[in-house]
Amino acid sequence: MNVLLEGFKFFLNDPYTILILIFGVFFGIIFGCIPGLTATLGIVLLIPFTYVMSAELGLALLIGIYVGGISGGLITAILINIPGTPSSMVTCWDGYPMAKKGLAGSALSLGVFASLVGGTFSALALIFIAPPLSKIALKFGSWEYLSLMLLGMSVVIMMTADNPLKGFISAFIGIALAIVGIDTISGVSRLTFGFWQLQAGLEVVAISMAFFAVREMLVQVKGFYLHSTIEQRTIEDKIPLIPDRETLRNTGPAFLIGSVYGTIIGMLPGVGQTTAAMLTYNATRQISKRPDEFGKGTPEGIVASETANNAVNGGALIPLLTLGIPGDMVTAVLIGGLMIQGIRPGPLLFRTNPTVVGTIMVAYFLANIFMYILELGFMRVFVKIIKVPLSILFPIILICCIIGVYALNNRVADLWILVIFGIIGYFLTECDVPMPPLILGFVLGQMVERTFRTAMYASAGDLLDFLNHPIALSILIISVILVLKPYLPNIVKIFKNQIPG
Amino acid sequence: MVNIKNDLILGSAIFIFSLFMLTESKKIPSGILDEQIGFVASPKGYLIVIASVLLLLSSILLLKTIRAMYLNKGWIKTSKEIFLPKEVFISMILLLFFVSTLNIFGFFLNSFILLVITMTIYYLKEKNVDVNNKKQLASLILKFSILSIISLIAIQQVFVRLLNVYLPTGILGF
Known part of the structure; x- marks a missing residue:
């Protein structure tokens, strides 16, 4: 509590910090909503500016970008089916169908509200129960991580229910792409086909922008032939600033699941927003009264995704502050920002730099509120994107994607990946191959292989060591049940038919 | 299907x-x-x-x-007859051209070419503009050229000058 008071005291004594925080959130939203530019890139680009600031001021700026950047991704995800950041890709599944129904404003306001709820929940967790929560993260070893990844994979499998064969092909193409590059453990090159440029592997941002932005642009351009896109892009006359009571009642479980899942998953290093959003989406669909509406524009889908990916932010700050371990890619960059200021994150930070810890907590809490106010305030501006002709919007977005992907490593090779896989994505779409399993296969494939390898190393190649890990085993059983659930009635029927009499 | x-x-x-x-x-x-x-x-x-x-x-x-x-007994004809429309094909070629010549012509010039051509061909298709009306076509190209230059100058100012992002300048030096 003393730490929190120190933080509040700092903000009250230096109102300039609030302005910096608001600027950070605004900058983050802009970066988040432009496909290709991510929260991580925003923080990397602004870190040099923090050299001349005090530690507290610099951190307020970076946390503002973090919160704004992750939330801002929902804007283009909903309006044009291109996620601003990879973490918002799950939002596309229901956000864009809602926008196509003429409910873009409602979808946006619901998404922004869900971001606020998720962010605030994790902020409260960060403020009040950070130390005990961080102990959960310590209980997770390689097998537990692997089972969590497999749980994510089970969602991928469930997504393929409409066309299982092509869905599986899509997921395994993603997993295969994740193998490209030098294997981090053995040091051997795999699937590089002799190109040294591929040895570092394929960038997640380049791949996700290829399959979501470049492919989507090409597909929509093709759509100019088939129908008049302009006529379908309508918005409501009156945009609700907060969701109505009925929507809130229907989406209540999604808010709760997203907040809890997001915060816990955020604490687990390397798992990230996309996995959290996906697991929440799946869990919400499992308990929903209208599971068939998922993917067709249900508010529950947007809430699940946005609550979870924003709750991850606060969750990721918990191990950062209490253990000195980053929870995701952005907090890994934040650690760099802390170290530049001569601050070493970890358990001692609470004693040595209470003001810094308090500032981070208060900044994160306030950033969520500012994010909500700014996004609602600019809602009418955002919604106008829908009125811009796609013929003008797409080329400009493409240029932004190119800059974002190039700026990651200053490599033209990343742009080749963006373009080539964008074109491949177009042809895959032509062949009715769904894209989400491919992206999720790619994101999870990297983590599955790494954790599987580490776990096997730790157990000296004994796969049965898995049975000694109750948390891992429980999660695996849940995954199996989730995969089999749609087929359970048929399996039961087969068994019943086999029993004589 | x-x-x-x-x-x-x-x-x-x-x-x-x-x-x-x-x-x-x-x-x-x-x-x-x-x-x-x-x-x-x-x-x-x-x-x-x-x-x-x-x-x-x-x-x-x-x-x-x-x-x-x-x-x-053979192919099934479906509604998915158009496999690669002209505009999509041109976009793909332009993108490949952009990346392959980025270090030669630089970001600004390549982006300008990409923006003007894609905006023009997409707009013609999206709004069903008569291609034979040369005057209208010329005014559209002029409009998109101005829009592209303004957008690219704004992008360059923000990313290169303000945020210190390196973008290839090419042989023309900008």
Whole structure:
């Protein structure tokens, strides 16, 4: 509590910090909503500016970008089916169908509200129960991580229910792409086909922008032939600033699941927003009264995704502050920002730099509120994107994607990946191959292989060591049940038919 | 809806890709980490497993497609007749041109070409503008050129000057 008071005291004594925080959130939203530019890139680009600031001021700026950047991704995800950041890709599944129904404003306001709820929940967790929560993260070893990844994979499998064969092909193409590059453990090159440029592997941002932005642009351009896109892009006359009571009642479980899942998953290093959003989406669909509406524009889908990916932010700050371990890619960059200021994150930070810890907590809490106010305030501006002709919007977005992907490593090779896989994505779409399993296969494939390898190393190649890990085993059983659930009635029927009499 | 032609192309492409993967796996020396972590978790074993699954899946798709062809005595015509419209093809060529000449012509010039051409051809199609009306076409190109230059100057100011992002300048030096 003393730490929190120190933080509040700092903000009250230096109102300039609030302005910096608001600027950070605004900058983050802009970066988040432009496909290709991510929260991580925003923080990397602004870190040099923090050299001349005090530690507290610099951190307020970076946390503002973090919160704004992750939330801002929902804007283009909903309006044009291109996620601003990879973490918002799950939002596309229901956000864009809602926008196509003429409910873009409602979808946006619901998404922004869900971001606020998720962010605030994790902020409260960060403020009040950070130390005990961080102990959960310590209980997770390689097998537990692997089972969590497999749980994510089970969602991928469930997504393929409409066309299982092509869905599986899509997921395994993603997993295969994740193998490209030098294997981090053995040091051997795999699937590089002799190109040294591929040895570092394929960038997640380049791949996700290829399959979501470049492919989507090409597909929509093709759509100019088939129908008049302009006529379908309508918005409501009156945009609700907060969701109505009925929507809130229907989406209540999604808010709760997203907040809890997001915060816990955020604490687990390397798992990230996309996995959290996906697991929440799946869990919400499992308990929903209208599971068939998922993917067709249900508010529950947007809430699940946005609550979870924003709750991850606060969750990721918990191990950062209490253990000195980053929870995701952005907090890994934040650690760099802390170290530049001569601050070493970890358990001692609470004693040595209470003001810094308090500032981070208060900044994160306030950033969520500012994010909500700014996004609602600019809602009418955002919604106008829908009125811009796609013929003008797409080329400009493409240029932004190119800059974002190039700026990651200053490599033209990343742009080749963006373009080539964008074109491949177009042809895959032509062949009715769904894209989400491919992206999720790619994101999870990297983590599955790494954790599987580490776990096997730790157990000296004994796969049965898995049975000694109750948390891992429980999660695996849940995954199996989730995969089999749609087929359970048929399996039961087969068994019943086999029993004589 | 079944589209036999597309499925046959897809199945064949994935089949060839998985064979490539298997060939590539042969380049990895056998035995690396096999003893410590088992074959499936080894860099070679994992690759072989994924390639084999893809090979299996593509084989199933090919067999299903060939069976459908046999039952329907040829291709099934579907609504998905347009496979690669002119505008999409031009976009792909432009993108490949952009990346391959980025270091030569630089970001500004390449982006200008990409923006003006894509905006013009997309707009013509989206709004059903008469291409034969030369005056209208010229005014559109002028409009998009101005819009592109303004957008690119704004982007350059923000990213290069303010945020210190390096973008290739090319032989023209900007």
